[in-house]
């Protein structure tokens with residue numbers, strides 16, 4: 001069993017760390033939020049007053065932080081950054097969704113110190129994090145991938161090697177751009193049916209068994225009352241925040257610009273999510289975009 005440090009215990013990181021504890025690993029945790037730490041410690045993890053003490057002696061360091069600026073600050077801040085304190089030969093796994101350039105920068109600074117790095121963003125949401133069924137999209141060398149795979153298997157079901165450093169992040173922004181387009185399309189189709197007298201459960205069932213079937217409709221339905229145990233059944237609380245989806249779509253647009261790719265659907269979804277966030281919905285789950293198309297409001 002491995003000695004693992006876990007930094008960032010939010011909606012995703014908390015349950016991921018708990019699954020590592022359940023798998024029998026020695027897990028040390030740190031988060032700026034005492035509440036987030038307490039929940040994971042109750043399940044058997046050990047905590048420290050600061051991130052530096054948390055990573056001392058760890059063979060694997062996993063981070064699950066909001067955005068690129070947090071990841072860069074945690075690893076690369078002069079003297080207090082973890083790059084100066086992680087022991088050479090260890091493996092850093094950053095599962096945050098961030099820009100590929102920051103991942104590559106952190107990878108190269110760590111490599112100079114003899115520390116391995118993979119970017120390993122995830123898909124599957126909070127439900128997947130709790131159930132240990134996440135998909136990991138890993139960027140790094142073949143050797144780095146082989147070394148982290150057994151650790152990732154305690155938190156996920158599908159572990160993919162996307163390519164070299166940064167490739168995991170590119171795969172993730174492609175996936176989330178598609179996810180946002182599917183969520184917007186599912187929302188407007190359901191609202192169209194509602195505005196024309198259909199029952200949302202009946203319509204969802206029809207489309208799920210027809211060519212409109214997709215994850216946002218079948219598993220994460222945005223219309224309240226269609227499904228239990230999804231954010232739409234809980235006033236769009238928990239889940240994947242609008243602010244984070246807006247961030248990911250910004251990353252997708254940066255990636256598209258850099259490669260001169262044409263992404264008209266992604267660009268429209270980015271604008272819709274930016275507008276939805278600016279209207280005070282940033283902390284709600286991303287399926288709340290359903291309300292933007294509400295005919296009766």
Ligand code: NAD
Pocket residue numbers: 007008009010011012013030031032033036051064065066067070074095096097098122123124125126239240241244
């Ligand atoms: P979150 O905001 O719930 O959690 C982030 C945690 O990081 C917080 O607990 C915060 O206190 C902590 N943190 C921030 N700065 C820190 C620092 N310097 N040191 C220690 N802790 C620090 O976010 P989340 O929903 O868990 O998402 C984390 C990442 O996973 C994001 O990049 C997000 O895009 C990605 N992601 C989220 C989902 C989802 O469904 N929520 C799904 C896939 C990927």
